[in-house]
Amino acid sequence: MQSRWDIGEPEKPTINEETEQLKSELLTLNMGPQHPATHGVLRIEIKTDSEIVAHAIPHLGYLHRCMEKHCENLDYRGVIPFFDRLDYLASMSQEHTYVMAVEKMLGTEVPRRAELIRIIVLEFQRIASHLMAFGTYALDLGAFSPFLYAFQDREEILRFFEELSGARLLYNYIWVGGVWNDLTDDQVEKMKSFLDRFEENTKTYHELVSMNQIFIQRTANVGVMSLQDCFDYGATGPVLRGAGYKWDLRKQAPYSLYSEFDFDVQVGVGEIGQVGDCWNRFIVRMREVGESIKILRQAFDKLEPGSIMGKVPKIIKLPKGEIYMKTECPRGELGVHLVSEDGGKTPYRLKVKSPCFTHTSMLPRVAPGQMIADFVATVGSIDIVLGEVDR
Amino acid sequence: MLNELASLINKNIPSAKAVASIPEDTKLDGSVTVETSSITEVAKFLRSNTEMPFNVLEVISGVDYLEFIEVNYMFAHFDVNNMRRVTLKVKVTDRVNGSVDTICRIYPAANWQERECFDMFGIKFNHHPDHRRILCPDDWEGFPLRKDYIAAKVYNTMELYPENKMNMADRDFIVRQDMIKKAQGEAATKA
Amino acid sequence: MSTHLHQHSSFKQYFLNLFHAIYTTVKGMYITFSYVWGVKVVSIEYPEVREVLPARARMRLFNDAENCISCTQCAMACPVDCIYIASEKMPEGAEIKKTTSGSPIRLLLTQFTIDTALCCYCGLCTTVCPTECLTHSHDYEFAQYTIDAMKYDYLAPDVRAWRDRIVKA
Numbered sequence: 001m002q003s004r005w006d007i008g009e010p011e012k013p014t015i016n017e018e019t020e021q022l023k024s025e026l027l028t029l030n031m032g033p034q035h036p037a038t039h040g041v042l043r044i045e046i047k048t049d050s051e052i053v054a055h056a057i058p059h060l061g062y063l064h065r066c067m068e069k070h071c072e073n074l075d076y077r078g079v080i081p082f083f084d085r086l087d088y089l090a091s092m093s094q095e096h097t098y099v100m101a102v103e104k105m106l107g108t109e110v111p112r113r114a115e116l117i118r119i120i121v122l123e124f125q126r127i128a129s130h131l132m133a134f135g136t137y138a139l140d141l142g143a144f145s146p147f148l149y150a151f152q153d154r155e156e157i158l159r160f161f162e163e164l165s166g167a168r169l170l171y172n173y174i175w176v177g178g179v180w181n182d183l184t185d186d187q188v189e190k191m192k193s194f195l196d197r198f199e200e201n202t203k204t205y206h207e208l209v210s211m212n213q214i215f216i217q218r219t220a221n222v223g224v225m226s227l228q229d230c231f232d233y234g235a236t237g238p239v240l241r242g243a244g245y246k247w248d249l250r251k252q253a254p255y256s257l258y259s260e261f262d263f264d265v266q267v268g269v270g271e272i273g274q275v276g277d278c279w280n281r282f283i284v285r286m287r288e289v290g291e292s293i294k295i296l297r298q299a300f301d302k303l304e305p306g307s308i309m310g311k312v313p314k315i316i317k318l319p320k321g322e323i324y325m326k327t328e329c330p331r332g333e334l335g336v337h338l339v340s341e342d343g344g345k346t347p348y349r350l351k352v353k354s355p356c357f358t359h360t361s362m363l364p365r366v367a368p369g370q371m372i373a374d375f376v377a378t379v380g381s382i383d384i385v386l387g388e389v390d391r
Numbered sequence: 392m393l394n395e396l397a398s399l400i401n402k403n404i405p406s407a408k409a410v411a412s413i414p415e416d417t418k419l420d421g422s423v424t425v426e427t428s429s430i431t432e433v434a435k436f437l438r439s440n441t442e443m444p445f446n447v448l449e450v451i452s453g454v455d456y457l458e459f460i461e462v463n464y465m466f467a468h469f470d471v472n473n474m475r476r477v478t479l480k481v482k483v484t485d486r487v488n489g490s491v492d493t494i495c496r497i498y499p500a501a502n503w504q505e506r507e508c509f510d511m512f513g514i515k516f517n518h519h520p521d522h523r524r525i526l527c528p529d530d531w532e533g534f535p536l537r538k539d540y541i542a543a544k545v546y547n548t549m550e551l552y553p554e555n556k557m558n559m560a561d562r563d564f565i566v567r568q569d570m571i572k573k574a575q576g577e578a579a580t581k582a
Numbered sequence: 583m584s585t586h587l588h589q590h591s592s593f594k595q596y597f598l599n600l601f602h603a604i605y606t607t608v609k610g611m612y613i614t615f616s617y618v619w620g621v622k623v624v625s626i627e628y629p630e631v632r633e634v635l636p637a638r639a640r641m642r643l644f645n646d647a648e649n650c651i652s653c654t655q656c657a658m659a660c661p662v663d664c665i666y667i668a669s670e671k672m673p674e675g676a677e678i679k680k681t682t683s684g685s686p687i688r689l690l691l692t693q694f695t696i697d698t699a700l701c702c703y704c705g706l707c708t709t710v711c712p713t714e715c716l717t718h719s720h721d722y723e724f725a726q727y728t729i730d731a732m733k734y735d736y737l738a739p740d741v742r743a744w745r746d747r748i749v750k751a
Contacts, residue, residue: 061526066535068511078661081704104418145614152624159636166638166718172704180709181638208610213603231446231469234500240469247469315579321419324465324478326449337452337463349536353450353465361503390526572658 026054029372033062039136040386044363044379046372053375056367058360063390071350076102076316077176079347084170086352087388089132092125092161093329094388095174100255101325101336102176105318113306114178115257120191120299121161121173123292127198128157129330130285130292133383137282138209140380141218146209153201156194163187177312188300195293202289210286219282220273223366223378227276233362236355237332238288239382242268242281249328261298263291278381285383317343331355331383352391356384393421396443396477400425403440404432422463422478427491430464430481434494437466437479444468445477448498451505453512455538459484460512462491483514486537490515511536640703640718643696645736649681649715652689656707656716664700665707668693681713691737698724699732 032043041062047055067086071079083098084091096118103110110118135150158168164181165173173180209215225235227243240247248265250258266287268280320342326335332355339349359382367375393411400409400423407429413421425433437445445466452463464479483489493516495501505516506525513534516522523529532543544551626633635641652669669689672678679687708716726732735741 061528064526066526069535069540074661075659077706078659081661081702081706084704107418155624162639163636164638166636166640166705167703170703172706180705204613208613212606212610213599214607217599217603232499234447234449234498245469246471252471252474319416319419321414321416322422322454322478323418323420324476333449335450335465337450337465339454349452349454351450351452351463353452357503357507358500361500365499575654575658 036139039380039384042360042379042384042386042389046367046375048372051371053367053370053372056364056375058363060357060360060390063386065391067391068350068352071347073346075345076318076347079350080175081170081172084172085387086354086391087329087331087334087356087385088169089385090125090129090330091169091171092121092174093129093327094334095171096122096256097325097327097329097334097336098338099174099176100327101323101338102316102318104325105321105323105338105340106176106312106316108177108310108312110178110310111307112257113182113304114308114310116299116303117179117183117308118174119256119258119261120183120296121164121179123295123299124157124160124191126292126330127289128154130289131157133285133330134205134209134282137380137383138215140376141215143209143215146205149201149205149208153198156198160187160191160194175309176316178307178309182308183303188303191296192300195296199290199293202286202293206286210283216272216279218373219278219377219381222273222278222374223370223381224274224276225281225362225366229362229365230276233365234358235332235362236358237328237330238281238284239332239359239362241266242276242284244268244270244275244280249326249333255327260302261295263294266291278377281381315345317345319343326353329355331385331388332359352388354388354391356382356386356388357391360384360389392475393423393477397423399440399443400433400436403436404429407433409433420478422480424480424482427481427483430479431492431494431497433479434464434497438497443475445475446470448494448500448504449476451501451508453508453514453536455512455536457538460486460489460514460537462508462512462514464494486513488515489513490517492517493519495519510534513537635720635722639720640705641722642698642719642724642734643701643707644717644719644721645694645696646715646717647691647694647736647741648679649683649713650691650694651681651685651687651713652691653712655710655712659706659710661704661706662700662702664697664702666693666695666697667691681715683713685713694736695733696736697733699729 026047026049029046029048030043031046033041043059043062045057045059046053065085067082071082074082079098080095083094086094131150131154135147135154138144138146161171161173162168164183164187165171225239225243227245229235230240230243230245235243236247244267246265246267249255250263251265266284268275268284270280273279318340320340322337322339324335324337326333333353334355335353337349337351337353338347341348362382363379366378370378393413397409397411400407407425409423409425411421411423437443445468447467447469449465449467452465454461454463460483462481462483464481465476466479467476468474481491483491491514493501493505495505495516502519502521503525505519506521506523508514509516509522510524510526511534524531527535530547532546533540535542542551652667654667657663657665657667669691672688672690681687703718705718708714708718724732
């Protein structure tokens, strides 16, 4: 069977034919590591043909801390603060993935109230992360004020987290077996009233940015990642859903208590532009915020008093074996490959599959043929956090 | 499922010698181990077969067991009705020149994942189009995630933990701390 | 931008786009201008006005040395090893004091230092402390000129002076 997966030479980057006749030289341009549009310390070496990008070669590692090596020397509880620092805009989700891996190996039962509190913080984290994505994406494209609106709402969510866990960004809140602190009724009331206000605000955001013609001109039909590309490169999360594929682990392989919740998986349908372009990826995030609000309201209704910590031994020792656990984080599927020795107090090996790393690897694929301004829009639309790319 | 997959691989690629290992503890993940030399064919088979296809390579994760280094390929099938996942393992025994064939023309996701595996474990991937380090600098020495890795004292004329900048009193404390931990650990195991 | 020129394929489309651009921009401007009147200022003028931190806020660590029983559990739990504890056997004949919770202090604490430059404020040490003497205070303004000054000795004679300032009531 002759298919496109047979071994052959990799696809060469295409170069504009007209300029090829002029025999112009490619100009090397370094975008980053200190560049406002790279969302951190990512360096992208761009070979440009006048204004057109011919190749883009990302150079990673400016934020590399070799956290996987660190974790091999830490006990299972001490790893959690390190997971906070991977994707520092969605720390709760990162903690949750790791904690779930340990809990599954340990066979711990998590109390129902703890699971519900986890879902509440996870969905709030998703909103906060998507708000950040929304704000910085508008900032990338030259609009400043949406960023401030987004931060104003995000600030309130961070305040909830600070009241719950004591920290604004690096929480160490989700623990093996449950959560650290209990949620009080007072806080629930505050969260509910915030959601009502916030739901109104999201409509403003759609008016302000999503449906703005200038924004649409900048993003629609730009940086198209087709469904085939997404599968090839293993893209997940809003990138895959933006390409029109209904894939959300919360729905397809429900973990925690997500099977009890009623929500939709938002996909890009291409009412503006085409599926897989920047606008569709963006709108998937914005609509997911609405789904998160739905989940949160249901979770508040389900909350009932109870214990928030399951039975966990004082020193966690895992059986020999390995596990690969993945959950749906705001940026895509985060996977944890945890290998443990028999009775070891520290992980033998902890590999983090980061969605941002995967999505960054798609940049060389979509960049050729784009204009530089469009490339900035593409990098912004996949919403990378360099702490997670470099680990 | 792993047994079915292993027999399916063996039927189509006899040289793969696929062995499914299913742990007794049902909480843990099982895996399929194949011959190192046949990984390209197995990957091609996994991607293109119709009975049990896997359309996504999620991650490549190396594990150093000192006697050998294991390369774990996590394949998944993203299909709403029929999702599945498998860990495919190959073993590399040569710690100096150990190499695996690349699969980045079958699953383009493997391109960067293999580079990371090379960066961290020093496994060479034959025929890789862009075989460089990815996270560490190009002139870094050693492979950090190997269990026998010792960090270089000097990198690019920069000294690691220079003594004039370290508080040596701290160092003594860390050493003492380790001794305390060791003693307490021994006491805990005795009890 | 130029990659989707087909959107301007006809005159009608061109003017329609123009109209949409102006209309949606005016709409956005309207939202922005509506913030000029009647919207409360949310930012805080920091040095004059200070935020009231939540009760659980995790800021600089503080150890109440009088209640410390030198169990070294905090040092073991710390993922970044920033707590330095040293203790000796109590001298012969010394009276055995008790902590406020009633557990006897059998070891003489000779050093309790925390390197705040290394601390990651995860809070793991405070949760394992059996006498609850190690707590997170609400002091978040402790910038220093040198790294050595970031180390806080909780047995220093002047600890009382700043304890009253930082420890939450």
